[in-house]
Amino acid sequence: MHTHSRSFATLVLIALSLCATAALAADYRFDFGDDASGLQExxxxxxxxxxxxxxxAFGWVAGAKLDIRDKAFTEYGDSRRGKTPPPCWTCPLSEDAVVSDQPAEFVAKVAPGKYKAWVLCGLSYPYRSQYFDFDVTTGAVAERVQFEESCQFRHVFADVDATGGEARLQFAPRSLFAVCGVVLWQEADEARIQAEVLTPLRQIIDDMPPEEAAQWKLAQPVDSAPWPPVADADKQRGYLVHQRHWAEVVYPDTVPLAPEINPTLRAFATPGEYEPLNFIVYPFRELAGATVTVSALKGAKGSIPASAVDLRRVRYMKARLNYTVLGAYRRVPDPLMPLDSAEPLPANENTRYWLTVHVPATAAAGAYTGTVTFTPKGAPAATLPIRFRVLPIKLQEDPTKLYGIYYRDPLGAWASAKDETSKAYYLQKSEWEMQDLIAHGTRNITTDLWAAPEKPGEPGRFELNFDLMQQKVDTWKRYGLKGPFVLGVNAGGIFRKYLGKDLGSHISDAEAPPPEYGQELTRMCQVIEAERQKRGWPDFLYYPVDEPSTAPGAIAFMIETLKAVQAAGVKTYVTADPTLEGFAPLKPYIDVWCTQPFLPLRDEILKDKAARKVDYWCYPNHVNGENDHTPVNGARMTYGFGFWRSGFTTLIPWIYRANIGNPWNYLDGSASDFFNRTEDNGRPIPGALWEAYREGYDDYRYVYTCQQAIAKARKRGGKAAKAAAEAQKVLEYVWNQVRVQPKYKHDNLWEPRETDVYRWMVAEQIMKLEGAGGRTRPVSLFESWTGPGVAMHGRWGAGPLPGTVSPRGRPTR
Incomplete structure (x- = not known):
């Protein structure tokens, strides 16, 4: 930080120099910094x-205390993976910023006239638990700027009336403002300024320097399918509308299929359920922007209001081929962005719109119809019909299964934030994220109680923020989260205290610790556990180390660590694969195995659980961060039918949101940013993978609801018992069609429409068992609401249940 006082002599020299050239200047460029920071050429x-x-000739209106924060990121750094990109790339303009919690005004003398202004807001300097919220005002027009922490930049474009010869910009913080610089130009210079100044700078700030970009090669999948005939009407209006199943990846150049052009959007769901729809626009010329509106969905006994349909646009991102891979990228569909009617639609590239229908809990069963209308600027609108069926089913959750996720709770930032605006932001963000977690079926999250090791002569004394944990627990209770909760504890800090070194990656530098290490770790766990019991909190699973290796030193360390945790009378949680022989020595000391693939297989898990008190959780990172953001179909399978076939109790992937540096640049930082994003105001932005989690969660709810209906029907006997037997056959058939895999990702999966058919088959049995009008032709009825089988391109896979109608509409034998 640099805090400055006025130096009049320096000011006069600068002013005289600028005055000598001001009359010749066609534009004005200002870099906010200090004499020690970089100056943009x-x-x-x-x-x-x-x-x-x-x-x-220019300067700040006196009165505000202004600080400079500067941090340059221009080179690769060293990490355990080798050379890695910085958290964001900077240029001299973006590496420094003026920061203040007080209103400030910048004024520059300019040739009289009207100007365009570009204000670069943001900073690279690291801030923790800080929310920047301020207005940039020119004349009577104010634009609000909001962002979290650092390595984020916002571009403000404004009109400045300087007919009096002065350009004035005001910065009014609600918390802090951070501004890097300003460019002013007149309309006649628009093309030159864009080409010479803004485009090159934004390339560095929003992406990376050109010389770095040259090191990354595009590895884009190529769709070699021939284009279908395009109707003259579609050519004349300037764009094509088509559709793919929401779980199919649509790249910028994905070729439409003839049956998918000008589609009817179809789906079925139950009261309270969320269900996605989508359509895709392929412009033959750039469209300057568009609005999308949806009507109410009307049925015979009521309607689903338009407000129950969330409309979003899928954004393409440059993504690594895996989250730590360097040098290659592809453009992939990922975050589902709020609609912006001013955002252009590029020519000859797909733009996908995503609709999520939230069926009201009170919605009557039956058929509903409506429309969605795409209205581009300067081109005719397109209206697509929607056909939606609400089923007379109340889906149930299996109480023996748990959907969780690794999570960085904004309440931690709330506790350490220094101003009220930041505190309010993190508190609201926590509420919005909790609502989002619940809406996606998540009922469990990870947490921690971090403390430094004991000080000399103070055994059993740890500085633990139990009041913050109490607030977290209160929030969990309000939203219905269920334990046990994985609790991180600072075993690494205690190890460092006694061994004088860090554990290293995957505790590769670990060794058997001295007895004092284990004794202190036991005391730490005892203190936490005593407070948990005192306050009536849910059970914790103690999580001392993440992903140990099988190296001899690591195993020796883990044995002593797990013994120390269990000595406190609590349960241990370890992220490791129990099928690896190297972890066998840990088995007596592990209460919960959390393993990345679905391994061991079901029979081995059930046998082990029956033999001793041990549980099996899974963190399926292959459908979270360790991918190129596209295994959407695999994510649904993992969360639904794949989870059903496994012997695992809980799914708990890493992580709800991962930001490494600039959260909107997946190519900077030591690893890719991934999964959910965040609006500037703190609202969650879902990714397609997150939506797939919810659909898998619903798939399993259909299965469990059917199982419960079968059990009830068996008890009733008679015809109900016969119907239960038939439903059981259908469930067994679906069970046998699952191609069991340790990781459901891309290969050897059901096609997305195939999964929908299996869901329908289960739903039909529920309706039969509950006397709600189920029919005997499940796929035929399914197709009447989700489209003809001919649209299901590619491999069908396993054959249909004998006696039903096949996915292609042909009776089976």
Whole structure:
């Protein structure tokens, strides 16, 4: 940080220099920083000492305390993986910023006239638990700027009336403002400024320097399918509308299929359920923007309001081929962004719109119809019909299964934030994320109680924030989360205290610790557990180390660590694969195995659980961060029918949101950013994978609801028992069609429509058992609401249940 006082002599020199050339300037470029930070070529340095007084040509209106924060990121760094990109790339303009919690005004003398302004807001300097919220005002127009922490930049474009010869910009913080610089130009110079200044700078700030970009090669999947005939009407209006199943990846150049052009959007769901629809626009020329509106879905006994349909646009991101891979990328569909009617639609590239229908809990069963209308600027609108069926089923959750996720709770940032605006932001963010977790079927999250090791002579004394944990627990209770909760504890800090070194990656530098290590870890767990019991909190699973290796030193360390945790009378949780022989020595000390693939297989898990008190959880990172953001179909299978076939109790992937540096640049940082994103105001932005989790969660709810209906029907006897037997056959058939795998990702999966058919087959049995009008032709009825089988391109896979109608509409034998 640099805090400055006025230096009048320096100010006069700068002012005289600028005045000598001002009359010749066609534009004005200012870089906010100090004498020690970088200066962007072609820009004029503006320090906090530069005050607009005494005839100065530019400067700050006196009164505000201004600080400079500077941090340059221009080179690769060293990590355990080798050379890695910085958390964001900077140029001299973006590496420094003026920061203040007080209103400030910048003024520059310019040739009289009207100007365009580009204000670069943001900073690279690391801030923890800080939310920047401020207005940038020119004249009577204010634009709000909001972002979290650091390595984020926002571009403000504004009109500036300087007919009096002065350009004025005000910065009004609610918490802090952070501004890197300003460019002013007149309309006649628009093309030149964009080409010479803004485009090159934004390339570095939003992406990376050109010389770095040259090191990354595009590895884009190529769709070699021939284009279908395009109707003259579609050509004349300038774009094509088509559709793919929501779980199919649509790249920018994915070729439409003839049966998918000008589609009817179809789906079925139960009261309270969320169900996705989508359509895709392929413009033959750039469209300057578009609006999307949906009607209410009307049925014979009521309607689903338009407000129950969430409309979003899928954004393409440059993504690594896996989350730590360097040098290759592809453009993939990932975050589902809020609609922006001003955002252009590029020519000759797919733009996908995603609709999520939230069926009201009170919705009557039956058929509903409506429309969605795409209205581009400068081109005719397109209206697509929607046909939606609400089923007379109340889905149930299996109480023996748990859907969780690794999670960084914003309440931690709330506790350490220094201003009220930031505190309010993190508190609201926590509420919105909790609502989002619940809406996606998540009932469990990870947490931690971190403390430094004991000080000398103070055994059993740890500085633990139990009041913050109490607030977290209270929030969990309000939203219905269920334990046990995985609790991280600082075993690594205690190890460092006694061994004088870190554990290393996958505790590769670990060794058998001295007895004092285990004794202190036991005391730490005892203190936490005593407070948990005192306050009536849910059970914790103690999580001392993440992903140990099978190296001899690591195993020796883990044995002593797990013994120390269990000595406190609590349960241990370890992220390791029990099928690896190297972990066999740990088995007596592990209460919960959390393994990345679905391994061991079901029979071995059930046998082990029956023999001793041990549980099996799975963290399926292959459908979270360890991928190129596209295994959407695999994510659904993992969360639904695959989870059903496994012997695992809980799914708990890593992580709800991973930000490494700039959260909107997946190519910077030591690893890719991934999974859910965040709006500037703190609302969650879902990714397609997150939506697939919810659909898998619903698949399993259909299965469990059917199982419960079968059990009830058996008890009733008679015809109900016969119907139960038939339903059991259908469930067994679906069970046998699952191609069991340790990791459901891309290969050897059901096609997305195939999964829908199996869901329908289960739903039909529920309706039969509950006397709600189930029919004997499940796929035929399914197709009447989700489209003809001919649209299901590619491999069908396993054959249909004998006696039903096949996915292609042909009777089976």
């Amino acid at each position: 072609g820009f004029t340095r503006v320090t906090p000492k530069a005050l607009f007084e005494g005839g100065a």
